[in-house]
Amino acid sequence: MPTVSELKEGLWRELALKAELGINGVAISGEALDFVQPGIKAQEQVHCLFEMDFETHTVELPSHFYLPLGLSVPFRWNPKSGYRVDLIGDRTVLIDGSEVIAEIRFRERPAFYGAKTSDGIEMAQIGAHYADRHLFVVYSNECSYKDKGEDCLFCNINYTKDVYGDKGGVFWKNARQIGETAARAYNDGAIDHLTVSGGVIPERRELEYYLDVAEAIQQHTGLDDFNGTATIAAPLDLRNLDRFKEAGYRTTAMNIEIWDKGIYDAICPGKARGGGGWEHWVKALEYAVTVFGHGRVRSNIVAGIEPKRSTLAGLEYLASKGVVGTFAVWCPNPGSELEGHRCPEPGWYLDLAHKLVAIWKKNGITYQHVFDSNASSDTLQHDIYRIEDETLPIFDTVRQLEPAE
Template sequence: MSYKEELKAKLYKDLELKCDLGSEGISFKNPDIFKNLDLGGEYLEQVHVLFDYNTDSHKAYDLPVAFYTPLGLDVQFRANKKSKYSIDYINGEFILFNNGEELFPLEFAKRPNYYSKKTSDGTDMRTVAIYNGHGVVFVAYSNECALRDKGKDCLFCNINATKDTYGENQCISWKYPRQIGETVAQAYREGSRHVTISGGFIPERREVDYYLDVAESIKEYTGLENFNGTACIGAPTDLSVIEKYKEAGFSTLAINIEVWNEHFFRAYCPGKEELCGGRDHWIKALEYAVKVFGRGKVRSNLVGGLEPKSDTLAGIEYLASKGVIALAPGWVPNPGSALEGHNSPNPEWHLDLAKKNAAILRKNGYTYEELYNAYAAPVTLVHDIYRIEDELLPIFSEIKEEVLV
């Protein structure tokens, strides 16, 4: 076995740990330990847009966004006081433990400079666009969904609950096109190269007009005609409006179907079922989007764990064959959602799904760059599998030829 093969085997062990940490979260005895971490200075603090993935809320103190395994996989920090994994601050280092057994010191994600800047109207840029790592910024133009007023929220979603919990603390509010354009431009000047625009459910006509204004603002402030942006939208009743997003300058489109099985779709996504034409219309919208944007430039999320694995894989297989990049990150029973307190499948289930998800995409010829350009946070298990198999992680470039067997 070559050194690189050994390294890949070790990285897959790290991937198992990352998957376990994503399911279990991390506990800590006292939030005061984070006073020893320069959150909001050198290190990236959590800013909640759209969703909260912490089992335990933390309005009174900041938490880090992510840390790294020793071989360089990034792991999202999710607070859960019941987790078997814990961290403590010992002798000047944050240490990760598993049931009291020391694993390794933690290196946390660094904060981008634009987090300390303001837009021309005085808005903190960190509340306009969060940094999702690997040069990707994410804008949630609205942290509320109109489906709640209709009693049709997706059962797994906590977008409205997140605003209720953190809104006052983190200035969660409607984002204006100029704010977005200025913030994205600043992030791009610092090295970012992809942006996703998303938000809650709003009336279709208003959504189209807003996205067009945002695209124009980003182009104005970045000076880029092709700003490598993803518009994340609901399936429009009039499919022809999809062409407007392409004309506006978005290079990729996301229409998240969430659940593949038609019966589960109806149960979990009542608003999408009743107000957006139902599951079959969502599929038609995705297929139409591929005709407009091209193969590999349309993305759809499924929530891994809400339905039998065979159904999710059937959806990934079908969509991939039609030109859609479909991923199924593991379901986290979000606090404030209708399914809060329920259990997601075990980590082994999710890791197996991710491996099969990646295999389907690779079989259909999708590249890492296509996954990167279509996704809002390129830190999923599937992204990691691509980075391992294609030797894209920094650790591979650190290998000297003379040490290869």
Template structure:
């Protein structure tokens, strides 16, 4: 028996007789995830903290704030900040955290567990988690630099808290990771079976030394491994011909994150990208050129959803998809210390419409689930909805997707 509802979870139980009915259950849970992000969750921190994994709490993705990520009753991933003024609440029943919607029981949730490999020490004394985050999909996310040089020019992207977060010494113990540190952390993780995807990203470094650094990291990894499966997240280079060097170094995917599609809003929101990187058209040119090198579906971009009209974002996603680029997106959340602190993101219905229509675009252009996860860190936001539409679930559960094993 599974729960099917006219709205999200009325508690009415009927037997799901078809895959379409299960899809409805999972879509409702996906919508709930979006609502939790907007509305937040009320909970007693003293009661809930024992369920929160200490490794996850220290993760750079969690940023040490409130609840860690968790799975809803049918497996959809969710997050939610604390809020007093919300219909959603967490209670503890029979030693399990249970989610409620305005007094109606939704079901038990499961908080994410960090991988113990994160606590292993490198030869230099740092922990693996100081160098890389291990994802639930069995991949690594390396932020090689925790600062962006655009701040010195007063040209930070207006929505970005990159430099603000770099001030947190507890979460960012190593501001610039050396290629040797990255390669050693990669080796430890790969021997544990959790380096089946390797993503490297960071802020703009002085003199744009990304290429040199990324090649050094790839060379250090290949001292022990002949190949790796990864994604280089880079800015649009002045000379597009250098993009081939990332391919030659062993990266199977590349991501150049345009972040705003409307060219006028791009110029206002991303002054450094507009002035230092050739402007909007150059970023689009870099993406289209990359497809010639890496192939359809192996080139990625990202949009911060909520900074421009919905129609503009969808136009960008569709245009880039027609060129072979998977343009992922994340929900804009105003962050402390940025010029947009205090602004609001569009409501959950807006973000759900984007998720629904964008994943239709991804399917129409023939992208795969692997490609949905293989790009920048925004990929999982839409990948699970993509999976539901593809029928990739077991019974009435959306199981955790994993990268294919390399070894």
């Protein structure tokens, strides 16, 4: 068993591999796929918001896998990738070219995925189980920016709906279905946090829907504070943010997507023209902190479209105002206007993630703030925070096995 110091060195190497897999995706052999059995044994993908694979598909694919030291990797299928999951005996292994580089394991399908709502819908289609102990509910793939041809250029939310129809979680969920699914996931001990999200819809409709969902979650779980994040468009009437808080959401998220104003106008035309514009989104984020509190408001930037210094300037500014600024690795999703483009190299993202964690810590944003405001905990920056602070579960295992002095 390695020492804690040796473990950290191994985790940094594993994190670099995770970054490679996130950028380049991974292929999988038919034998391995049959063995893993996504949707039966392994947790399957649910296309509740975006198609994040490199190509669309009709076969069931797994959602996540774990590297040997425990880092969770979202499965992004790329049949052209140099990385491949294969089967050796009864072991699923990750192969780079012809070299076996790691034995991996796939996340087991959670028990609540097989349960059904009172109207007969599989709960896996209502809320996706994300790492670590998160439930991600997408009420619909409808985005009103499509009507004017003003979708964000990196986004494939409407394309995903067109391709997958009403299958795989791509349909409107009602408040009761969400309340029942949340209750089952909480009762199973599978989650500690949930996020409600969706495409941009008219403001009044969005507000009323979120209020109904909060009430249903409280009713079915018996929890006044269900640790929920309301992911919304920046409301034109900022007083509506008070109503989200009063309804029971602990945190809120408004994703600005791009920090550079000029690039924002070009990449996010709907938000720039019909959503109040960049200045209004920043104003809404700052106001939200006065309502929800320091570290209880989140805003995401799609990293890799604008220069790194611009993204870092945005993350620094947001943190200084008490906002948990985050970034997502830009995936040139199929069906988006930027399909076929290329994102930066893995090292670019690793550097950005290290700098972001330093920004968080400098501005008093704790890991609990980050956990509570994000839909998942398997980003590079989440991992860096936990490796630096030695809070990943494997650290406890190593400490328990260390000889007593």
